[in-house]
Amino acid sequence: MVNSIPWQEKPKEHTEVLWRYSENPIIKRDAIPTSNSIFNSAVVPFNKGFAGVFRCDNKAVQMNIFAGFSSDGINWDIEHRPINFKEGNTNMIASDYKYDPRVTFIEDRYWITWCNGYHGPTIGIGYTFDFKEFYQCENAFLPFNRNGVLFTEKINGKFAMLSRPSDNGHTPFGDIYVSYSPDMKYWGEHRCVMKVAPFTESAWQCTKIGAGSAPIRIKEGWLIFYHGVINTCNGFRYSMGAAILDTYNPEIVKYRTKPYLLSPQTNYECMGDVPNVVFPCASLHSHEEDKVAIYYGAADTVVGLVFGRLSEIVEFTKNNSL
Amino acid sequence: MVNSIPWQEKPKEHTEVLWRYSENPIIKRDAIPTSNSIFNSAVVPFNKGFAGVFRCDNKAVQMNIFAGFSSDGINWDIEHRPINFKEGNTNMIASDYKYDPRVTFIEDRYWITWCNGYHGPTIGIGYTFDFKEFYQCENAFLPFNRNGVLFTEKINGKFAMLSRPSDNGHTPFGDIYVSYSPDMKYWGEHRCVMKVAPFTESAWQCTKIGAGSAPIRIKEGWLIFYHGVINTCNGFRYSMGAAILDTYNPEIVKYRTKPYLLSPQTNYECMGDVPNVVFPCASLHSHEEDKVAIYYGAADTVVGLVFGRLSEIVEFTKNNSL
Amino acid sequence: MVNSIPWQEKPKEHTEVLWRYSENPIIKRDAIPTSNSIFNSAVVPFNKGFAGVFRCDNKAVQMNIFAGFSSDGINWDIEHRPINFKEGNTNMIASDYKYDPRVTFIEDRYWITWCNGYHGPTIGIGYTFDFKEFYQCENAFLPFNRNGVLFTEKINGKFAMLSRPSDNGHTPFGDIYVSYSPDMKYWGEHRCVMKVAPFTESAWQCTKIGAGSAPIRIKEGWLIFYHGVINTCNGFRYSMGAAILDTYNPEIVKYRTKPYLLSPQTNYECMGDVPNVVFPCASLHSHEEDKVAIYYGAADTVVGLVFGRLSEIVEFTKNNSL
Amino acid sequence: MVNSIPWQEKPKEHTEVLWRYSENPIIKRDAIPTSNSIFNSAVVPFNKGFAGVFRCDNKAVQMNIFAGFSSDGINWDIEHRPINFKEGNTNMIASDYKYDPRVTFIEDRYWITWCNGYHGPTIGIGYTFDFKEFYQCENAFLPFNRNGVLFTEKINGKFAMLSRPSDNGHTPFGDIYVSYSPDMKYWGEHRCVMKVAPFTESAWQCTKIGAGSAPIRIKEGWLIFYHGVINTCNGFRYSMGAAILDTYNPEIVKYRTKPYLLSPQTNYECMGDVPNVVFPCASLHSHEEDKVAIYYGAADTVVGLVFGRLSEIVEFTKNNSL
């Protein structure tokens, strides 16, 4: 029997769709001895509990990803050494750095995607069966790319991945695309999915957007949580919204929240290495219990948790669509 | 009989000219159900209490202005729907967005000015007699402009307005000008009033400045509160100063504070959607009681209140002039 | 009897709507002793010949405007001293610099508009009856503005002016607006007329556009020549197009050339103080003879002349509209 | 029997490896009625003569590609209407613009690659058998990319393409990568081939580089001509060099010219819509006659031709390698 996903009931006075875990942040910046910060990390159900891949920047501020385990999804044991990949479908597994991992179970294994340093940021791909041995595959794309997120099922017989073409700096633009692959090695059929919103319609997502957690299959299609960025006179502010993509043609956006679902408002979201960031990278959900728990990086420093009812989120997304 | 303006005596140990209200912020970011933030707002005496026009950005971060009412100037009831303007002296009342309102009573009505989205930011003008029905007039200027503030009386028979010519982004420059109009429709006689200060003389106001609350008629001329901006390596910081303009030729600056009167120092001023902002937009005063209460946006998120003695402020401005 | 406008028949092999004068440039950079360059200048019929206002930058590269006279519109005598303005409808005639003049005859006098340095560029206004005595009026707008061009008749009883709001540098944006004035002193009713074109539809005018010569009254409304700018990886390139505005509501664009009418292609347009610039500022026309001669600055260094048939230009503008 | 490639003997006094055709430019900017400029174009042997795909920007400065034919490679008949693509291996053949084509014959057909506007620049792919009917395939990559150039043979059983990941503006960086595809639809195995050179070692190629003409199979591997860019205080300057890549692992650079082979020096290279550009896109060669004729865009305005001896170029590249 599998453990339940982390949960806390909505506070009485709370009127928003999502509510934060009262003990946030669940992972502190120094949760392992070498870490400067732990954030933008991904978790999945694993065995009777949960496993995850964590972005831990060390005190030299080098970025790498680490495996971790938890029985309740809240208290985590993170390995003290980064994941050591073996050769998967390629022997070219060069990597200057790894960050912002996502984890997706497809068919028989856990696929990990991350931002991989190969002459600049691009999308790295790897897989594991057990979170002990990890295999690295061909990078999905040419540089420069970030926020590669796999769908949890093949679509029309092919693997499908969301990503956000970028440049080689603090990219001031960015839209979400979907690409397909017959074999996790060669990618094509690139389609634009969602662009930034006009400033006058939804300013929190007017500078760039990027996919967050792995899409959740719902009746209406695919539910995704994504981040949106506004460029203020004091830097970028990262908030979170939701969208529903078409089941078989995920390049079709059926609904997309005009208001944000979550924006940086607490101390641990507004203060840290990069102030004013909430950045979703993973979620756990139960259709039966109508629950979702979203993991997000806060201020590029720690990991927070926010809860919601799937049905309410879907309803809200449909009723408040851009 | 009119209600008194909000007031709190200066704390004993306090040595500055202005002191913050102990219960700041008086208006929280979520004071109305749809709001992401409420700040940079304007109030005036109205009937036996007070009325105001509030900038409420919704959770799509769309900017609009809302009417509100209060009996004590501290506890406010803000309408849940934005102001719906009717046609005033024009039928061209297009508006992509409205923000940073000011309210000025002149002769027979309450004039509202705001930053109006018409192919970029410019100065919108409207009026109301009762804060129920609102009429929108011609925009005062071509884009790009911000911080339009009307004088409370005609000067030499004409309406007079301060404003700050800008560009279409996070403008990195900006000085205060005055313009005149015989009819609130056509504007001219544009004069430069105050420029940014040299970095070596008063760095807090060396990047851009803009008028804040409606000028207060005093013996020496017009007392204005204005914001000044310094460009740090971590973004813009907004502080507040005061100046005294000549009564009949307000393009003549008689005094202007070299030190700031208020700078971002508290949690609610230093943390929020745009950290390190204090931005005055309105004040209530009583010459008899020698009191002024200044309303200011804090961190582009909430509204704060700060108190002072008119006589002390004038004295300080004269004695610490640039 | 008035002299004919300058003219040269279209070369046989020429297939474009406009053709250059074979002896271009008609005014060399050193046409007066102190000049570094003479360009972006305006001419009108005057007495039996022509008069003009010329932008002559001196060898300190200070910008000022000079009167000039010609019997044939091609050979010009330009005064060696800049225009010395007297006080017109104001005593505030401060001017750090003057450039890019236009001249328009309305009712009883010749109005001159130019880019006037008053705390940055804005639109200066003056008039003359005889090109000997000149009177300066209130600046039309707050800074920052450029390319103010008056209509040759009042529209709905008011003076009307095209202009392009700008910033205080090498403005990388810019659209054309129209504003109205009852008295040449106060201006209002600002309307957006034409915005830059999308890059994919008409790239030569995708960065900024600005009015050129005074509008010509035609059956279909007002014919204007304007400049458009594209930002290449080696700087701005200025080309010229035409548009037809509605007679009584010139904010309505009826037609606008998608292709340019003239782009920098000759040595004197591609080489000079600012390479790759053609910049129209004036035209002479004869409805009877179906002729127009357009004066344009070339490479910010000299003045060129280009000819066309009014009927062909109108036809082309209608048939090749954006 | 096939026509000879264009040729002219090296002038006596000439000491460089390459020499320009004396009648350059061979294609003028207005070679077709609608064109503003014709440059950055590709040619191949076809039937008894030559065919090509030409970038013709029209006078709205819209970018598109056109087929053309020539019996001698110098005098070209270019179609007056752009290529109209039918659906190839996809029905998604959206294209906001097309520019900088290359043509490569592989096995049974002519493949065309170009910079294709799909939410920004990426690499478009199409093919033709006869230069009459054209079929468009899936874009090779996600945006943003430019300068996609196919190898003339499959490498290790797969199609191979050079390209240069970019951003969405006047990209100030850029290196050359190779990618592989089993089917011209899905692409992977992305490898970095060549990066910009250090400023102190070879400044003409220190800002960005991009593949030019289709690689030529030689004994030592693949000979490529590529462009390199330096960012001067007056904009980008584009020059041309050569490199030799390994036959079966083209990501290995065996030699690469430290000096340029050609830089902008003539009037038609230094003056035009974008001054100081030479940009190779195609070459014709004869191993038997030891000749190569390289077609290059000049000043983003016209097409030039430059000649060389294959053996000398290879020798020079080996002896002057970075």
Next chain:
Amino acid sequence: MVNSIPWQEKPKEHTEVLWRYSENPIIKRDAIPTSNSIFNSAVVPFNKGFAGVFRCDNKAVQMNIFAGFSSDGINWDIEHRPINFKEGNTNMIASDYKYDPRVTFIEDRYWITWCNGYHGPTIGIGYTFDFKEFYQCENAFLPFNRNGVLFTEKINGKFAMLSRPSDNGHTPFGDIYVSYSPDMKYWGEHRCVMKVAPFTESAWQCTKIGAGSAPIRIKEGWLIFYHGVINTCNGFRYSMGAAILDTYNPEIVKYRTKPYLLSPQTNYECMGDVPNVVFPCASLHSHEEDKVAIYYGAADTVVGLVFGRLSEIVEFTKNNSL
């Protein structure tokens, strides 16, 4: 007898090399009546206690330096008036502003270096025997320079100074150099000491670095504390590291911390006039007691204190070298 340096034992659970003083910040922003902020300041043992030179920005945000005294190194009396320099080895003691002082005792007197405003920032030099009378010398270098720090002994018979060449704004680059002088008037023999670290190896110091406190003579050479900066999408973040330079050739870096020793993590380091800054300017140490106390500016607003064991720091620096 001299007072002990400030000290507090390391908290039990603490695993880092350095630990903060529990009562931080030791100097508040308003410690003198006119101050907006007090930070980036320097202290030395003096008589039986300590003296210092403090950067106090006043409320006009003018930067100047002030003397101060303390018996315990924690509680400071700072003069209310800035230091008034007399002429030292020059009569050119112009200074638009003074900030970021360091103090170094060499041979017979206390030398003060600071960032001196002379047509932009450069390195000012002065000395005092008693912290009452101060003498200003020639600026060490041409503008633009910051962070000049003198060695506590002559090296090879000459004065030696670390500094960081800069530009005239928020410099986005910066390496540490050493220069020598026979006489504190003429400087030469400029050598590069340490450059920024590669982003992938030690990102916290990848944008710019600058010397902090005066070098401490240890067995291995000179121990220095320096600041390093990373450019995040929300501005610069300043952290602190250590390095060991060669005794007689300080341009040779023997060890240099790859991880930071201290980064902004507390409220007073993350919130203030410039968020996310720790900036060391001075230290007190006792070889006998194996103690060091480092003074650092926090958030450009206040002064903090952090403690460590010299031996541990040296060990850590050797074991974690870049």
Next chain:
Amino acid sequence: MVNSIPWQEKPKEHTEVLWRYSENPIIKRDAIPTSNSIFNSAVVPFNKGFAGVFRCDNKAVQMNIFAGFSSDGINWDIEHRPINFKEGNTNMIASDYKYDPRVTFIEDRYWITWCNGYHGPTIGIGYTFDFKEFYQCENAFLPFNRNGVLFTEKINGKFAMLSRPSDNGHTPFGDIYVSYSPDMKYWGEHRCVMKVAPFTESAWQCTKIGAGSAPIRIKEGWLIFYHGVINTCNGFRYSMGAAILDTYNPEIVKYRTKPYLLSPQTNYECMGDVPNVVFPCASLHSHEEDKVAIYYGAADTVVGLVFGRLSEIVEFTKNNSL
């Protein structure tokens, strides 16, 4: 007997103070086999003729300096290999690149200064007695600096050098300073000499200025030729002016031309690797004959020569002073 300096009488119709040599450019871009361009070079009388140090960028666009000789100052033999420096007053003669040399004879030898690549541009110093053997000294300053020019005599017993502090890119600012040295090793007493001119007073020199040829001792003090830069929307334009500095206090500017003396106007000045550049680096003069011949780089590609009468230049400078 010494050869006369190069000379050509002023053309009859010429009204300017300076006139170009009719056979300009005197040195072509390919005057030596490896050169891409030869410009910004320096000459002095030597033996019975002239010697010089030339900036020759090779075809890898690497910058280095070369010796050359001429009997008439017009026809030059430039060595085919760059100058090979031996150790002078230091063994640190590292140099990533060398460019923009100046040559000054002081007392017993020829001193060469140039822009030397040592972790960015700074001022390199060397000397020769015979233009065969060259010795390199300590760099004068910390990076970043350019345009170091020595006075031809010691001033108050010390060597004196003009220079322009810069940054590490296409510096958008720059003023001229003077520094002193007792020994050509240690430098100090840095004084600001001349700053850029206000845009409204002399725009050609409003962005940056830098010393050109070695100062000429005249009755009124030191006559210098310098370059001034304006930032146009199509890049930097470099012109030339003159100034007269005080004999014993050269930081005092007695006169400075408000108009330029020479600006880019000819084909070889307006077209080339960097269009629109005239850049003086050396001059030959004869007080007896009242002649000066100024050598200047044109378009960063070739060397030009311009003549003038010393007396006229001095007169003009005094009468047209800023």
